[in-house]
Every structure is written in structure tokens, then in C-alpha cells.
Amino acid sequence: MRKKLPYAYMWLVYAFLYIPILVVIIFSFNNARFSTDWNGFTLKWYDLLLKNQPLMDAAVNSLLVAVCAASLATFMGGLAALCIHRYKFTGKKILQGSIYMLTISPDIVMGIALLIFFISIKVELGFITLLIAHVTLAMPFVTLTVLARLSEFNENLIEAARDLGASEVKSFVHVLLPLTAPAVAAGWLLSFTLSLDDVLISFFVTGPSFEVLPLKIYSMVRHGVKPDINALSAIMFGLTLFLVLLAQFLARPKKKFLKED
Amino acid sequence: MQANNRFRLFSISSVWLWLGLFALLPNLALFLVSFLDRGETDFFIPVFTLDNYSRLLDPAFIRIFWDSMYLASISTLVCLLLGYPFAYLLARSSKRMRPWLMLLVVVPFWTNSLIRTYALIIILKTQGLINKLFIWLGLADGPFSLMYSDFAVFMGLTYTLLPFMILPLYASIEKLDVRLLDAAKDLGAGTLRSFWHVTLPLTLPGIVAGSILVFLPALGTFYVPEILGGATNMLLGTFIKNQFLVARDWPLGAAASTILTLLLVLLALIYRMSSRKAAETPLTEKGKKKGAADA
Amino acid sequence: MKENNGPILELRGVSKYYGSTSALHDINLQVENGEFLTLLGPSGCGKTTILRIFSGFETPTKGEVLLNGKVINDIVPEKRKLNTVFQNYALFPHMSVHDNVAFGLRMQKRPADEIKTRVQEALRMVHLENYAQRMPGQLSGGQQQRVAIARAVVNNPMVLLLDEPFSALDFKLRKQMQFEIKHLQRQLGITFIFVTHDQEEAFAMSDRVVVMNEGYIEQIGSPQEIYEEPENLFVARFVGEINILEGVILEVQENNAYLADVGGVTFPLRTRRNFAVDEKVLVLLRPEDLKIYHPHDEDLEGPHLYGRINESVYKGATVDLTITLDNGQRIQAAEFFNEDDADINYNIGERVAVSWVAGWEVVLDNAGE
Numbered sequence: 001m002r003k004k005l006p007y008a009y010m011w012l013v014y015a016f017l018y019i020p021i022l023v024v025i026i027f028s029f030n031n032a033r034f035s036t037d038w039n040g041f042t043l044k045w046y047d048l049l050l051k052n053q054p055l056m057d058a059a060v061n062s063l064l065v066a067v068c069a070a071s072l073a074t075f076m077g078g079l080a081a082l083c084i085h086r087y088k089f090t091g092k093k094i095l096q097g098s099i100y101m102l103t104i105s106p107d108i109v110m111g112i113a114l115l116i117f118f119i120s121i122k123v124e125l126g127f128i129t130l131l132i133a134h135v136t137l138a139m140p141f142v143t144l145t146v147l148a149r150l151s152e153f154n155e156n157l158i159e160a161a162r163d164l165g166a167s168e169v170k171s172f173v174h175v176l177l178p179l180t181a182p183a184v185a186a187g188w189l190l191s192f193t194l195s196l197d198d199v200l201i202s203f204f205v206t207g208p209s210f211e212v213l214p215l216k217i218y219s220m221v222r223h224g225v226k227p228d229i230n231a232l233s234a235i236m237f238g239l240t241l242f243l244v245l246l247a248q249f250l251a252r253p254k255k256k257f258l259k260e261d
Numbered sequence: 262m263q264a265n266n267r268f269r270l271f272s273i274s275s276v277w278l279w280l281g282l283f284a285l286l287p288n289l290a291l292f293l294v295s296f297l298d299r300g301e302t303d304f305f306i307p308v309f310t311l312d313n314y315s316r317l318l319d320p321a322f323i324r325i326f327w328d329s330m331y332l333a334s335i336s337t338l339v340c341l342l343l344g345y346p347f348a349y350l351l352a353r354s355s356k357r358m359r360p361w362l363m364l365l366v367v368v369p370f371w372t373n374s375l376i377r378t379y380a381l382i383i384i385l386k387t388q389g390l391i392n393k394l395f396i397w398l399g400l401a402d403g404p405f406s407l408m409y410s411d412f413a414v415f416m417g418l419t420y421t422l423l424p425f426m427i428l429p430l431y432a433s434i435e436k437l438d439v440r441l442l443d444a445a446k447d448l449g450a451g452t453l454r455s456f457w458h459v460t461l462p463l464t465l466p467g468i469v470a471g472s473i474l475v476f477l478p479a480l481g482t483f484y485v486p487e488i489l490g491g492a493t494n495m496l497l498g499t500f501i502k503n504q505f506l507v508a509r510d511w512p513l514g515a516a517a518s519t520i521l522t523l524l525l526v527l528l529a530l531i532y533r534m535s536s537r538k539a540a541e542t543p544l545t546e547k548g549k550k551k552g553a554a555d556a
Numbered sequence: 557m558k559e560n561n562g563p564i565l566e567l568r569g570v571s572k573y574y575g576s577t578s579a580l581h582d583i584n585l586q587v588e589n590g591e592f593l594t595l596l597g598p599s600g601c602g603k604t605t606i607l608r609i610f611s612g613f614e615t616p617t618k619g620e621v622l623l624n625g626k627v628i629n630d631i632v633p634e635k636r637k638l639n640t641v642f643q644n645y646a647l648f649p650h651m652s653v654h655d656n657v658a659f660g661l662r663m664q665k666r667p668a669d670e671i672k673t674r675v676q677e678a679l680r681m682v683h684l685e686n687y688a689q690r691m692p693g694q695l696s697g698g699q700q701q702r703v704a705i706a707r708a709v710v711n712n713p714m715v716l717l718l719d720e721p722f723s724a725l726d727f728k729l730r731k732q733m734q735f736e737i738k739h740l741q742r743q744l745g746i747t748f749i750f751v752t753h754d755q756e757e758a759f760a761m762s763d764r765v766v767v768m769n770e771g772y773i774e775q776i777g778s779p780q781e782i783y784e785e786p787e788n789l790f791v792a793r794f795v796g797e798i799n800i801l802e803g804v805i806l807e808v809q810e811n812n813a814y815l816a817d818v819g820g821v822t823f824p825l826r827t828r829r830n831f832a833v834d835e836k837v838l839v840l841l842r843p844e845d846l847k848i849y850h851p852h853d854e855d856l857e858g859p860h861l862y863g864r865i866n867e868s869v870y871k872g873a874t875v876d877l878t879i880t881l882d883n884g885q886r887i888q889a890a891e892f893f894n895e896d897d898a899d900i901n902y903n904i905g906e907r908v909a910v911s912w913v914a915g916w917e918v919v920l921d922n923a924g925e
Contacts, residue, residue, distance in 0.1 A: 021377065102280075104473050109288070109481065120290060157646050157649075159646065160707075174648075197372075222487065225386065244368050
């Protein structure tokens with residue numbers, strides 16, 4: 001009994017985390033517009049969703065921004081990790097500090113700071129501003145993910161490559177990159193999710209010409225429970241689940257890739 | 262050496278350029294705007310003033326700030342109390358089960374917070390799950406709603422931010438050397454005492470990190486209180502948002518968010534201190550001394 | 557390759573500073589073509605820094621590095637005709653044995669069929685021709701070591717640099733790899749520069765040994781010179797057990813012969829160093845150079861010191877004795893078993909006479925310590 005009790009507590013917390021989501025998913029198949037009673041199975045809310053053209057447009061926009069932002073953030077974040085890991089340069093401490101601060105900085109502050117910045121330099125709010133914002137949001141997380149992997153990296157491997165005639169850049173391409181690829185990929189997936197989920201920053205830095213899914217959902221949610229939002233939530237949750245599983249699969253430790261011992 | 266220097270220069274300068282241009286400069290601009298006057302046609306005009314900060318001393322704002330701090334603190338505390346035992350059990354679970362148990366925490370961590378907030382409506386609203394459960398248990402005899410209240414906002418913050426507390430806690434508890442606890446017990450410290458003298462100080466960085474990751478977003482969010490709290494009470498996030506989108510008083514909004522940034526800096530300093538202390542204090546020694554003194 | 561009678565590698569006045577701490581002080585070193593040179597010293601002595609300056613991973617703060625007579629200070633590692641066998645092998649874990657060995661040739665953009673034959677040849681040389689498709693993680697420590705060697709020598713380097721390559725191997729494998737490396741060096745005929753902190757390993761393999769300490773070269777010489785003619789106390793102590801007796805010069809004779817008072821007894825000393833009368837000296841003696849007698853032994857002749865046996869340890873080929881001399885100093889002696897003198901067993905506390913093979917002593921001036 002004493003052994004069971006702690007596990008009961010764990011499952012209670014899991015229940016707290018998952019029951020609301022599961023309820024939403026179940027109700028997304030409920031054949032009733034307002035009732036919270038079960039009225040039979042239906043897929044019509046999903047169908048309704050697909051026919052909602054503005055929502056679909058926003059979804060496409062969101063995916064476009066997420067893919068671009070994740071790619072750029074992975075590149076910049078990876079580069080930052082490489083600089084911090086390999087090079088000594090003036091202001092390195094400041095750079096590291098800024099990256100840590102950015103990961104805990106409240107999103108709303110980043111959102112309005114960028115809004116002020118974009119308005120000051122008279123850039124029209126839309127795809128570009130949203131992209132820049134999301135790259136800046138995600139980049140520090142990529143840097144931390146990749147840095148964690150690099151800290152386990154055997155430095156001699158780079159020297160061995162250079163000793164054998166590879167230039168610094170070639171040694172990165174042939175040795176460093178293949179060995180840190182899982183962390184880089186996990187960083188990309190995290191960036192993609194951050195971009196797709198972001199409400200607080202997108203709210204300030206995108207304009208009416210470029211609508212994105214989270215903001216659409218936000219305006220819908222404010223008007224209460226609707227079965228088509230349930231369906232949309234279920235789809236978003238499914239997508240997240242897939243991405244998490246993919247990231248976990250990629251990031252699982254492969255001992256032989258790292259240091260001896 | 263030429264090629265190396267070129268790549269080095271390229272990478273360092275592009276990273277600096279991006280962060281400088283899109284992170285440091287905007288934050289600097291935000292800070293500057295908090296000292297400017299609002300214009301008739303422009304969002305702000307280059308006239309220096311401390312007016313925005315003195316306007317924050319208005320009782321109405323103090324009230325908003327106080328309410329926000331209160332709700333964020335309570336949520337952080339509850340997340341910590343819920344999360345610490347959970348993270349501890351997670352870190353001590355069997356090697357075979359742990360990846361799966363971890364996965365179950367990571368999934369909500371990655372799931373869209375907006376959608377998770379929305380999911381709470383179904384639980385809390387009139388005729389919602391809790392309402393029905395209470396009627397079924399005989400604790401209530403009619404429909405009631407938990408929505409649009411401080412309690413709902415508190416639930417929303419706790420629910421959405423709990424994974425952000427658990428993960429850093431887990432990371433620091435997992436690093437804890439079990440042998441230290443054995444040593445403490447060996448030296449006569451009971452379970453509670455070894456927790457207080459060994460586990461707690463060594464996992465302090467995780468506690469502080471988790472608290473920061475819950476407290477700051479709890480202060481800065483606006484959609485959780487807006488969805489679950491309705492129009493009844495305004496919190497800091499909503500206040501800032503409104504200055505930018507409704508009241509069009511950017512300097513005041515900038516001043517309010519500067520306070521948020523100051524809090525961030527303060528908490529980051531606390532974190533640095535806590536992690537330095539945990540790294541430097543020879544806690545084995547401490548545990549031993551205490552154990553010896555008790556015996 | 558162009559014939560060159562000068563040194564293949566050379567350091568001229570090389571110093572290395574890390575901030576304000578210095579790792580090397582004004583090092584001058586010439587490495588001859590085809591020799592097996594070992595850099596020997598305790599950790600932190602600068603031996604690895606010299607290796608890394610050769611390979612190009614460190615640049616000297618002052619001085620010049622020359623390869624085949626040309627200054628290479630500004631040449632990046634990948635452009636140097638030198639290859640390194642790294643301490644923990646540094647095999648690329650994501651590449652097969654074949655791809656590891658082929659890496660250098662691929663970087664040089666050699667044609668595919670040439671790469672194939674040269675890789676096979678290199679693997680045959682280290683007896684791993686059947687392991688080409690394995691991943692490094694599937695190999696034993698000794699096999700990984702061989703792959704690391706093959707990966708380096710396949711590029712036909714002018715010099716092979718080996719950075720403590722055996723530190724991760726067990727004793728038996730270590731002995732075997734020492735033999736194989738020495739054999740490989742004779743076979744290839746190229747210069748090997750080997751870094752180790754193990755003097756036995758250094759002596760077993762090298763043509764010349766460079767003994768280093770705290771960023772200075774203490775002595776360069778053949779293993780025999782280093783062991784038998786150490787130039788200073790550090791070298792004498794580092795390369796093996798040694799007894800140090802204090803003495804004063806009494807008389808200067810011809811041909812660098814002296815008479816000196818050592819422990820109250822007058823001994824003849826022989827050294828190429830010059831000393832004056834009354835100068836204080838140190839007389840250095842290896843344990844195996846000491847001769848131990850029973851006090852009433854009829855063989856006992858010439859000057860000798862008296863003492864008592866403290867400890868006697870049977871070692872198979874030798875008996876190691878610890879003796880306290882009458883002046884209180886403790887010394888170590890190693891007596892070999894031989895047919896003429898069967899009686900080398902001594903009792904604890906037994907009184908003995910100690911002398912040494914004349915001329916085997918090393919005499920240093922007693923200035924430093």
C-alpha cells in the first residue's frame with residue numbers, strides 16, 4: 001500500500017493535466033451543438049472546420065510562418081550555440097546572458113518591444129514581422145538544446161578531422177553536424193511548436209493582412225464553447241503529440257555518438 | 262587561418278546582429294518609450310517625461326498590479342506544491358518507466374496553452390464537468406458556474422503552467438546524488454531532516470527556475486484571464502495589452518511592462534544566486550555536520 | 557620527397573603563454589628525419605603543448621616552428637603534412653572503420669579506387685583488413701587504437717604525432733602496442749613523435765628522449781644517456797629510483813678525477829663536470845649500482861659506508877634493500893642474484909657496508925637544493 005500511494009498521486013496529477021484535453025477531444029465527436037451530454041458520434045464538426053475558408057487560410061499562414069521561423073531559428077540558434085561552444089570573443093558572456101534572459105522573458109514584453117521597434121522603423125506588420133518575431137522567440141531555445149548536446153561532444157573529433165585535412169567548416173559539416181543532428185532536429189520541432197502556439201507575440205506583431213491560426217482561435221474561444229473549436233483543438237493536440245513523439249525519438253540518447261565512457 | 266576567421270566572423274556577427282537588432286534594440290526602444298510623452302497623432306513623441314511612471318502610482322493601477330501579483334504568486338505556490346512531489350516521484354521512478362512518464366509531462370508542455378485554457382471551460386462552466394460531478398455526488402443541487410472568477414483564472418494559470426514547473430524541478434532532482442541522502446540517513450538524519458538539509462538546498466535552483474517559468478508568464482499572459490475571468494477583473498497582461506490596442510497609450514503600457522522586465526531581472530539574479538550556492542556549498546559536509554550534531 | 561639533411565621538424569625559441577601563465581619557455585628542439593622521439597614529463601610539463609604546436613592546434617606566442625626547413629607558424633592544421641594519433645583515438649563514431657581511414661584521402665579528393673586500395677593497405681598493416689565495415693563502437697580498445705593509427709598513416713605524413721596513445725589500454729595490450737608501433741615506425745621509416753609520462757614506455761621505444769618539466773626542456777638524449785647520465789636532479793629522479801648522497805670535493809686530480817668526502821669517508825669520483833676543492837657536490841647512485849657487503853666480507857675493499865638493513869623485499873630477479881646509513885640517511889639498493897654471490901639475503905637490523913661500482917656515479921653540484 002505504501003508503494004502504491006505515491007503512484008496514485010502521480011496519476012492524479014496526470015488526470016488533472018489530461019482530463020480537460022480528453023474531454024474536448026471526446027466532445028469534438030459529439031452530435032450536439034450546445035449540450036454537454038453525449039448525443040451520438042459525428043464527424044460533422046471536422047467537416048465544418050474544413051469548409052471554414054478563413055480559418056483554413058489562417059492555418060496555412062501559420063504553418064508557413066512556423067516552417068520558415070523554425071528553419072531560420074534553428075540555423076541562427078545552432079550558429080549561436082556553435083559560437084558559444086567553440087569560440088572566445090568579446091561580449092560572449094553578454095551574449096550567453098541575453099540568450100538565457102530571452103528564454104524567460106515574458107512573451108508580452110517581447111511582443112510590444114517588437115511592435116514599438118517595427119512601428120518606429122515603419123515596417124508594415126505582416127508575414128515578415130511575424131517571422132522575425134518568431135525566430136527571435138525560438139532561437140534561444142534552439143541554442144540551449146544544441147548547447148546541451150555540444151557539451152557532451154568529444155572535442156578531439158573536430159581536431160582529428162582537421163588533422164586529416166578538413167577545413168574548420170568541413171569538419172563541422174562532416175563531423176559536428178551529423179553528431180548533433182538529433183539536437184538540431186529537436187530544436188527545429190520545438191521552434192515549430194513555439195511558432196504555431198504563440199498568441200502573445202503574434203497578437204502584437206501581425207497585421208490584418210496576415211491572419212494566423214492562434215489568433216483566430218483566440219477570437220473564437222472568447223465567445224465560448226463551440227463544437228468546431230473542439231474539433232480544431234483535437235487536431236492541434238494530435239499534431240503536437242506527433243511532434244513530441246518525433247522529437248523524443250530524435251533526441252533519445254545514442255551513447256556511441258558521444259564521448260567515450 | 263584566413264578561412265577560419267571568415268567563418269568565425271560570419272557566425273559571431275550574424276548572431277550578434279540578429280539578437281542586437283531584434284531583441285536588444287526593441288527592448289531598449291520599449292524602455293525609452295516608457296519615458297516619452299504620448300502624442301496627438303503619433304503613438305509617442307520625443308519629449309522626456311516621468312509622467313508614465315507617476316501614473317502607475319494611481320490606486321487603480323496599484324490594485325491591478327496587486328491582484329496580478331497575488332494571483333501569480335498563488336498559482337506559482339500551488340504549482341510548486343503540486344509539482345515538487347510529482348517531479349520527485351518522476352525522478353525516482355524506474356528507469357524503464359521514466360521515459361514514458363516524462364513523455365506524458367512533455368506533451369502538455371508542448372500543447373498550445375490557448376487550447377488547454379479553452380479545454381478548462383468545458384470543465385468549469387455551468388453544466389460543466391465539475392458541476393455535474395457535484396450534482397452526482399449530492400454536493401450541489403443545481404447548476405452553478407466556476408467560470409468568470411478569480412478561482413477560474415487561478416485554475417487556468419495552474420493548469421496551463423504546471424508542466425513548466427515540473428520540468429526544471431525534475432531536472433534538478435534527477436541530478437541529485439542519491440548517495441547524499443543515504444549518507445544523511447546513515448548519519449542519523451530522518452527522512453524529513455535529510456529532505457530539509459540535503460534535498461531541498463540542492464534542488465533550490467530547480468525550484469527557483471520553475472517558479473520563474475510559472476510566475477512571469479502568469480503575470481504577463483492576457484488570454485487566460487480574458488477567457489476564464491471574463492470582464493470582471495483586469496490583470497497586468499490585459500492592462501498592458503489595452504494600453505497598446507485600446508487606449509492607445511503606448512508610453513504608459515511601456516512603463517508597465519518595464520516593471521515586468523525589472524521583475525524578470527530581479528528573479529534572474531535570485532536564480533543565479535541560488536544555483537551558485539547549490540554548486541559551491543559542499544553540502545555533503547553540511548549534511549554530515551548536521552547529522553553529527555543531531556546524533 | 558625532397559632530400560633534406562636538416563631536421564624535419566624544428567622549434568626555434570618557442571614560448572607559449574596562456575594569458576599570464578606560461579606553458580613553454582624558449583624551447584629549441586630539432587627532430588631528425590626518421591627518428592623516434594619521445595617527449596617525456598609529468599602532466600602539465602608542456603609536452604602535449606609542443607605536440608599541439610607541431611600539429612597546428614596551438615600557435616606559439618613567440619618563436620618559429622619549421623617543417624622541413626620552412627616556417628609553418630601560420631599554416632592551419634589541415635594543410636600540414638603531419639598526422640596525429642589522438643589520446644582517446646577520436647574515431648568518428650558515425651563512420652565505419654573504412655570511412656574513418658578514408659577521411660583524410662577524401663579531404664584530399666583522391667580518386668575513389670586509389671582511396672580503396674590505400675585504405676585496404678593501411679588496414680592490412682594494422683591487421684584489421686576484415687573489420688572495414690565495422691563501426692568504431694563495435695571494436696575493442698586495442699582495435700580502435702589500430703584504426704586510429706591506420707587513419708593517420710594512410711595519408712603518408714612526413715611525421716606521425718602520437719599523444720599518449722596507450723593511456724586507455726591495459727598493461728598487457730600496452731606492451732604489445734609498444735612493440736607494434738616500434739615495428740611500424742621501422743617499416744614506414746618516417747619520424748614518430750611520441751608523448752608520454754611513462755619513462756619505461758619512453759625508454760622502450762625511443763631513439764631519443766626529451767625530458768620536460770614546467771615548460772622547460774631538462775635534457776635531450778638517448779634513453780641510456782638519460783638514465784645513466786642525468787643532467788640534473790629532476791631528470792635523475794623522474795626516470796627512476798635514485799639515491800642522492802652529499803659530498804665535498806677534497807682534491808682535484810687529472811682527467812676529471814676527484815677525491816671527495818662522502819659521509820665522512822673519502823671516495824674517488826669521476827665526472828666530466830668541473831669542480832674546485834671545497835665545492836659541495838651531490839653524488840647520484842641508482843639502486844642497482846650500489847654494492848652491499850657483510851662487514852667482514854673478504855671481498856670488501858676500498859672506501860665504503862656503514863649502515864643497517866631496514867627492509868628487504870624479495871622481487872624475483874632482485875632483492876630490494878632499504879638501508880639506514882650511520883649518518884641517518886636512508887638509501888635504496890637492488891641486489892641481483894648471481895651464481896658467484898649466492899648470499900644476498902640480509903636480516904633486518906643486520907649491519908652492512910655499502911660502496912658502488914667506481915665510475916658509475918653521477919656528480920652534480922649542490923647548489924640548487
